Amino acid sequence: MHFTSSQLDAAIVALRTILPLEYPADAILRRFFRDNPMLGAQDRAFIAEAVFDILRHRFFLESLVKIVTPRALILAYLVKLQGMNLRELASLISEVETKWLSEIKAIKPDIFPLATQAEFPAWLVEKLQHFMPDTDILDLGLSLQKSAPLDLRVNTILAKRGEVLETLKQEGINAEATPYSPCGIRLVGKPAINRHALFLSGKIEVQDEGSQLLGYLLAPKRGEMVVDFCAGAGGKSLLLGALMNSKGRIYAFDVSEKRLNNLKPRFKRSGLSNLHIQRITNENDIKVKRLAGKIDRVLIDAPCSGLGTLRRNPDLKWRQSPHSIDELKTKQAAILSAAASLLKPGGRLVYATCSFLPEENQTVINEFLAAHPQFNLLNCAELLSQQKILLDTGEFLQLFPKLHQTDGFFAAALTRNDSAKPE
Numbered sequence: 527m528h529f530t531s532s533q534l535d536a537a538i539v540a541l542r543t544i545l546p547l548e549y550p551a552d553a554i555l556r557r558f559f560r561d562n563p564m565l566g567a568q569d570r571a572f573i574a575e576a577v578f579d580i581l582r583h584r585f586f587l588e589s590l591v592k593i594v595t596p597r598a599l600i601l602a603y604l605v606k607l608q609g610m611n612l613r614e615l616a617s618l619i620s621e622v623e624t625k626w627l628s629e630i631k632a633i634k635p636d637i638f639p640l641a642t643q644a645e646f647p648a649w650l651v652e653k654l655q656h657f658m659p660d661t662d663i664l665d666l667g668l669s670l671q672k673s674a675p676l677d678l679r680v681n682t683i684l685a686k687r688g689e690v691l692e693t694l695k696q697e698g699i700n701a702e703a704t705p706y707s708p709c710g711i712r713l714v715g716k717p718a719i720n721r722h723a724l725f726l727s728g729k730i731e732v733q734d735e736g737s738q739l740l741g742y743l744l745a746p747k748r749g750e751m752v753v754d755f756c757a758g759a760g761g762k763s764l765l766l767g768a769l770m771n772s773k774g775r776i777y778a779f780d781v782s783e784k785r786l787n788n789l790k791p792r793f794k795r796s797g798l799s800n801l802h803i804q805r806i807t808n809e810n811d812i813k814v815k816r817l818a819g820k821i822d823r824v825l826i827d828a829p830c831s832g833l834g835t836l837r838r839n840p841d842l843k844w845r846q847s848p849h850s851i852d853e854l855k856t857k858q859a860a861i862l863s864a865a866a867s868l869l870k871p872g873g874r875l876v877y878a879t880c881s882f883l884p885e886e887n888q889t890v891i892n893e894f895l896a897a898h899p900q901f902n903l904l905n906c907a908e909l910l911s912q913q914k915i916l917l918d919t920g921e922f923l924q925l926f927p928k929l930h931q932t933d934g935f936f937a938a939a940l941t942r943n944d945s946a947k948p949e
């Protein structure tokens with residue numbers, strides 16, 4: 527790799543801008559690129575990769591550095607993670623830096639405590655130790671230090687997966703069908719897919735395979751009434767619409783106008799006509815109450831810590847805390863309880879998070895079931911096998927990057943007993 531001093535300087539400024547982590551790293555980086563239009567495509571690619579890799583390995587890199595500065599982190603990254611040798615850097619670094627970098631060259635992560643090796647903050651290791659042995663914590667941490675693949679969802683309203691794979695192949699884009707999701711494609715590498723004709727024509731969307739499986743777990747049928755309670759930018763609403771062949775009605779609810787606005791252009795591209803996008807003020811909004819007992823399928827993609835997406839959002843480790851997780855638990859329980867009241871007897875509800883913490887997952891579900899005896903748990907492995915998806919993680923769906931090459935999703939499926947009257 528030919529590496530220039532201007533690339534080094536730009537990466538240092540980018541990292542300095544991001545490191546306070548007051549906002550999501552990807553949003554700050556996007557703004558940084560907007561404010562620095564003179565950076566070329568190669569510079570941007572280098573900076574983005576360096577910044578995210580440094581965040582993924584920040585605890586290790588910081589333990590190699592005497593005084594933590596953006597420059598020291600980038601130099602340690604180049605030598606330790608990019609394997610750059612000191613001769614390549616000679617014209618860019620001082621004598622003191624050369625000496626320090628040669629001293630750290632042989633240091634391996636395994637001499638450090640578990641939290642550093644796993645790249646988890648101490649509070650998270652402590653939480654995980656309640657239900658996982660240290661070897662599993664390390665495995666989980668290591669799997670989340672890798673960068674995530676780019677997964678696509680074929681919009682089956684407009685295209686077939688085989689056709690899309692063929693088109694990508696003809697263009698030299700290396701891609702394969704995902705192992706579980708019937709409409710998923712996994713790319714090798716990261717081509718700029720959002721400028722591709724398949725994307726612009728609505729035939730494909732970017733969506734992690736794990737996220738796609740949530741749609742198959744809900745399995746909405748044509749003509750049904752469906753609610754995507756925390757629709758956000760609508761990744762899952764669009765999949766639900768395609769599974770329903772655009773027949774029936776989907777309400778895409780969210781409290782965030784901004785996120786719902788991001789759904790609008792995607793909806794336009796999708797060829798769907800059955801999506802009703804509605805902002806709600808909170809989970810008890812009158813728009814929600816009006817639909818009580820009328821809905822066949824409810825998806826709750828709950829606001830969560832996002833720790834299962836650390837491959838993509840490594841900065842979440844510093845943006846979450848035991849306190850924020852306590853607050854999320856309360857919010858998740860309130861949303862689950864409000865959204866469940868929408869369900870018709872015999873209907874299906876899927877509660878999902880991209881977290882691997884039981885307190886955001888099993889605990890929320892178990893407490894809900896204890897307080898709402900008219901709801902029963904359904905077995906996720908059986909529901910998926912009804913969709914011809916052979917993936918058995920037990921009664922809950924629980925996905926891990928190391929085992930499934932997806933983000934760390936959790937899902938539970940519930941049904942309301944036929945005999946129960948809506949609340």
Ligand SMILES: C[S@@+](CC[C@H](N)C(=O)[O-])C[C@H]1O[C@@H](n2cnc3c(N)ncnc32)[C@H](O)[C@@H]1O
Binds near residue numbers: 759
């Ligand atoms: C995990 S994100 C959803 C992502 C989205 N389903 C997708 O596939 O792109 C959680 C969403 O919950 C929304 N949210 C937070 N509190 C809410 C509430 N009380 N009612 C409905 N949505 C809420 C957030 O604005 C956020 O968009």
